[in-house]
Amino acid sequence: DTAVSQTPKYLVTQMGNDKSIKxxxxxxxxxxxxxxxxxxxxxxxxxxxxxxxxxxxxxVPNRFSxxxxxKAHLNLHINSLELGDSAVYFCASSRxxxxxxxxxxxxxxxxx
Amino acid sequence: GDSVTQMEGxxxxxxxxxxxxxxxxxxxxxxxxxxxxxxxxEGLQLLLKATKADDKGSxxxxxxxxRKETTSFHLEKGSVQVSDSAVYFCALRSxxxNSKxxxxxxxxxxxxx
Numbered sequence: 001d002t003a004v005s006q007t008p009k010y011l012v013t014q015m016g017n018d019k020s021i022k023x024x025x026x027x028x029x030x031x032x033x034x035x036x037x038x039x040x041x042x043x044x045x046x047x048x049x050x051x052x053x054x055x056x057x058x059x060v061p062n063r064f065s066x067x068x069x070x071k072a073h074l075n076l077h078i079n080s081l082e083l084g085d086s087a088v089y090f091c092a093s094s095r096x097x098x099x100x101x102x103x104x105x106x107x108x109x110x111x112x
Numbered sequence: 113g114d115s116v117t118q119m120e121g122x123x124x125x126x127x128x129x130x131x132x133x134x135x136x137x138x139x140x141x142x143x144x145x146x147x148x149x150x151x152x153x154e155g156l157q158l159l160l161k162a163t164k165a166d167d168k169g170s171x172x173x174x175x176x177x178x179r180k181e182t183t184s185f186h187l188e189k190g191s192v193q194v195s196d197s198a199v200y201f202c203a204l205r206s207x208x209x210n211s212k213x214x215x216x217x218x219x220x221x222x223x224x225x
Contacts, residue, residue, distance in 0.1 A: 004155075033213075041150075041199055043215040056212055090155055092213075100146060100205075101213055103155040 003027050006091050006104040013081055014112055020077045021107045023091030031097050032074035034066060037088040037106070049074055050097055081111045114139045114206050114214045121219035125192055133187040133219055135176075135202035143204040145169075145178050145185040150199040150218070159187075159200070192223045 004025045013019050025032065033056075034046040048056035052068045063079045074091060088108050092101040119134040137143065144163045148156040160169030165180035176187045185202060202216040 041218040041220070043156075043201065043218070045212050045214075048212060058212075092156075097211055100144075100158050100161055103148075103157070105155045 002105075004091055004093055004102050004104040006089075006107050008107060009105060010108050010110075012110045012112065015081055015083060017081050018077070018079045019081060019109070020075055021089055021091075021109070022073070022075045023104060024073050025091075025093040025102070026072065027093060027095070027102065029093040029095050029102075030071060031094045032068065032071075033092040033094075033101060034074065034076050035090040035092060035103075037090060039087070043090070047074075047076075048097075055097070078109075081109075083111050085109060086111045114143070114204060114212075116202050116204055116214055116216035118202050118216035118219050122222060123219060124222045124224065127194055127223055127225055128191045129223075131187070131189040131192045131196075131221070133200055133202075133221070135185045135187065135216060137183050137185065137202075137204050139183075139204055139206045139214075141207045142180075143206045145176070146203040146205070146213070147174070147176055147185070147187050148201040148203060148215075150201065152198070156201065192221070194223045194225055197221055197223050 031050045033048045047066045049068045065077045068074045088106045091104040094101045115138045146161045147159040149159045160171040162169040162178035168177045174189045199218045201218045
C-alpha cells in the first residue's frame with residue numbers, strides 16, 4: 001500500500017556503469033519529481049513531469065535521463081556513473097503542480 | 113529566484129524542552145509554505161503547511177504561522193520528545209505554471225532523554 005515506491009533502496013555500482021532507478025505512485029497524482037539529496041542533506045530538484053511531460057529540468061547533466069511511460073511511473077536512468085553521483089535520490093508525486101509532494105523512501109546510490 | 117533560509121544546526125534539546133526552528137523565505141507572489149520531516153533512514157513526510165498569509169499549520173504538536181510581513185514560517189513545539197529527533201526542512205512552492213518545491217538546507221534535531 002506504499003504511496004510512492006522506489007526500487008532499489010540501495011545501489012552500489014562502479015564508475016562508468018549505467019543504472020536505473022524506478023519509481024511508481026498509486027495516488028493517482030498528475031505530477032512526479034526526482035530530487036537529489038547530498039551528503040549534507042541538501043535537497044535539490046532534478047526533474048518534474050506533469051501528465052508524462054517534462055516541465056522542469058534543473059541543469060542536470062545529460063547523463064541523467066528521466067522516462068515517464070505513464071502518469072504513475074517516473075524512472076531515472078543514469079549513464080556513465082561518476083563518483084559525484086553518489087547521493088540519495090528521492091522520487092515524489094503531487095496531485096497537481098501546486099500542491100504538496102509525497103516522497104518515496106529514497107534510493108541510496110554509491111558509486112565506487 | 114525563490115529561496116528558503118533555515119537557521120544553522122544541529123540543534124540538541126532535552127526532552128520536554130521548547131523548540132523553535134527559524135525559517136525565512138524569498139519568493140515572488142504568494143507562495144505556499146511547508147515543513148517536511150525526515151526521520152532516520154526514511155523519506156520526507158509532510159509535517160504541516162500553510163497556503164496564505166496568517167494561516168497556521170499544525171500537526172503532532174508542531175505549529176507554524178505564515179507571516180508575510182516578516183516572510184517567515186518558524187516551526188514551534190511546546191514540549192519535544194525523543195521521537196521528534198529528525199531532520200526538518202522548510203520549503204516553499206511558488207505560484208506559476210512551472211512552480212517547484214524549493215527546500216531550505218534542513219536542520220538536524222536531536223532530543224535527549
